[in-house]
Amino acid sequence: MVLHTDEFEAGLGKHVTSLRDSCLEKWLKAGVPVWAVAEGAGATPSRLALRYPHCFRLEDAEVDWDHLAKIIALPDVPKS
Numbered sequence: 001m002v003l004h005t006d007e008f009e010a011g012l013g014k015h016v017t018s019l020r021d022s023c024l025e026k027w028l029k030a031g032v033p034v035w036a037v038a039e040g041a042g043a044t045p046s047r048l049a050l051r052y053p054h055c056f057r058l059e060d061a062e063v064d065w066d067h068l069a070k071i072i073a074l075p076d077v078p079k080s
Contacts, residue, residue: 024048028055 020041027037034045034056041048049056 021051025052025055028052 024037024041027040028034028048034048038045038048043051
């Protein structure tokens with residue numbers, strides 16, 4: 001434990017997670033790749049997406065729908 005018991009009980013150690021959260025949020029909003037932030041935080045990218053959904057704006061993403069359809073399409077299987 002970094003803080004003595006009386007210091008922790010006085011509330012001196014409660015805001016460490018707030019500092020961590022604000023730092024991770026700042027990195028994500030700055031455009032640092034989510035995998036890099038996740039690696040530094042010791043978490044998974046999916047966990048960060050669940051914790052900080054407001055940092056991932058989908059309206060800014062451009063999706064090539066035709067390419068996506070080609071990738072996920074099932075192959076044509078000839079009927080015999």
